[in-house]
Amino acid sequence: MVLLTRKIEFSASHLYHNPNLSAEENRRIFGKCNNPHGHGHNYTLEVTVAGEPDPVTGMVLDLKELKEILDREVMQRMDHRHLNYEVPELAGQIPTCENIARVIWQLLEPKIKQGRLHRVRLYESADLFADCYRKGANGAAN
């Protein structure tokens, strides 16, 4: 099995607020991430696909095709958007790194026809990231 990873970057704004909690609880749990007008990040997304290289092309999958999938599913949805208000897949969820990584996994997995999605890693900053795996996959602690 060979792992292939492609990286993209997008910029988006968000804020953390749960309408079921009081203003004080929101402030206590989410801190400055609860500021009412939101803030933004340059997100870095690393998408890893696992598979065997095709004997004819030597490729696990065509990188150009993966680039197009990432552009269509992620960039066009999230780049220069407000994640709370403009991404329907995140509606009703707090747009944390964990939840965004899971939504990106759910968007990408059905679109990847060659190989299989192995890991989605989303960096909110250099010091904070979330990984999403299928349970039981190599590399995921079970």
Place this chain on the structure above:
Amino acid sequence: MSGALRIELGRRYCFAASHRLHTPQLSEEENCRVFGKCNNPHGHGHNYVVEVSVSGEVDPATGMIANLVDLDAFVEQQVLEEFDHKSLNEDVPAFREKVPTTENLCIEIYRRLEHFPHAKLVRVRIQETGNNSFEYSGGNQEGRT
């Protein structure tokens, strides 16, 4: 579909510390041969980068596996306060007996963090320099002594 997925939260921390690779179980010549310049008598230092990964259920109310405030405070107390700007050999009791290689440092930091109460520790990865990195995910507790 999300029930079949596993989410991990990764957080990166930095500290600066010195160490010397030397074991009394080997002769001076053997120490020098095995550890090379890492055996120089007065030690040397690194800017260590520690990546801590935890997993667990994402709380629907917060969207979080663990609150970063809690994780940061735990790592600060368990690791950074005791390791930053210290000599690993002289200031960390675990390394009185063990060589402070970054392999052993991974195991020591894993042991200090595995009782984090809010999520399950799954991995400690340490970059000693931009070119060397080490990971430990529990299991075999034997480090190099």
